[in-house]
Amino acid sequence: MISASVPNNTGNPIGVFDSGVGGLTVVHALMERLPCEKIIYFGDTARVPYGVKSTETIIGYARQIAGFLLARDVKMLIVACNTMSAVAYEEIRRLSAVPVLDVIEAGADMALVATKTKRVGVIGTPATINSEAYTRAIHSRDKEEWGVTDGSKEEVESYFQGICPQARQLIELPKTWKRWATADREPIARWSFGRATLLGDAAHPTTQYMAQGACMALEDAVTLGEALRVNGNDWVKALDLYQRSRITRTGRIVLSGREMGRLYHAKGVERQIRNSLWKGRTQERFYDAMEWLYGWNVTNCLTD
Secondary structure (H helix, E strand, O other): OOOOOOOOOOOOOEEEEEOOOOOHHHHHHHHHHOOOOOEEEEEOOOOOOOOOOOHHHHHHHHHHHHHHHHOOOOOEEEEOOHHHHHHHHHHHHHHOOOOEEEHHHHHHHHHHHHOOOOOOOOOOOHHHHHHOHHHHHHHOOOOOOOOEEEOOHHHHHHOOOOOOHHHHHHHOOOOOOEEEOOOOOOOOOOOOEOOEOOOHHHOOOOOHHHOOHHHHHHHHHHHHHHHHHHOOOOHHHHHHHHHHHHHHHHHHHHHHHHHHHHHHOOOHHHHHHHHHHHOOOOHHHHHHHOHHHHOOOOOOOOOO
16 A cells, blocks of 8 residues: 555656566556556566665666656656665655655555554565665654663664674674654744743754764853853843854754764765765864864854
8 A cells, every 4th residue: 555645747647667567556556546647657577576686786777767757757756666665765766856655665554554463574575675674664663752662683783784894793782772762853943032942952953963962952051151141141132142143053963963864874876975075084184074063162152
């Protein structure tokens, strides 16, 4: 089952593709539910099977097919192949200007609805299984609870397939695992309301990739103290200066954290480009690139 709203581009077809003819079951379901929609189906029977091919080859095939369908002005792409969904979905999504759906997300949803034991078996090609895509999709749908819950080594390993042996040693060290709830939100333009204001994660929740959550909260406290000092403890003026001094910097942290997460987990050609940009840099050059972050101090904290 694939469920999503179809863009209202009147007359434009939906593009569906698979490595063979199995995706016709998806086409059949679409025709039953959306009988008035036009559909273009691409089944790559000339190069089937995909599941035993390399990641680079599968991504290359997926890009070719997606490009073929996009050139025919489709209003949506549906990746009806588990192998391409597992290996090439992110690459297809980056390539496409129209919505992209895949069968793994839908399959994970249906599996969690159907299971009574919370144990799900997956039958797939070597490429699909080795990608751990289903493991990630199913785990990511665990009910999020604020606070700390029990985790598992298996879940952690599913997110770190293919890492170097030295890094993998770290996964073997912990005796127990915990799931910590995190939050993310778009930067907001106002924190202060009269004599009330926001600090820390309430003002700027961020992802973990720049390790700045606690640091930003400490900077908030220092900046607020300085704002009160220079305004003679006039709270309304101090809180206005505090938010003007902090919003741009913390917003940059929030957005940069997201981007760093994407770079850390880059795949395919994007990973090669990332590595080539960082290769050969001295420690000084790395620090220079982050001077905006680590050059902050109490003497410049009120610049807005």
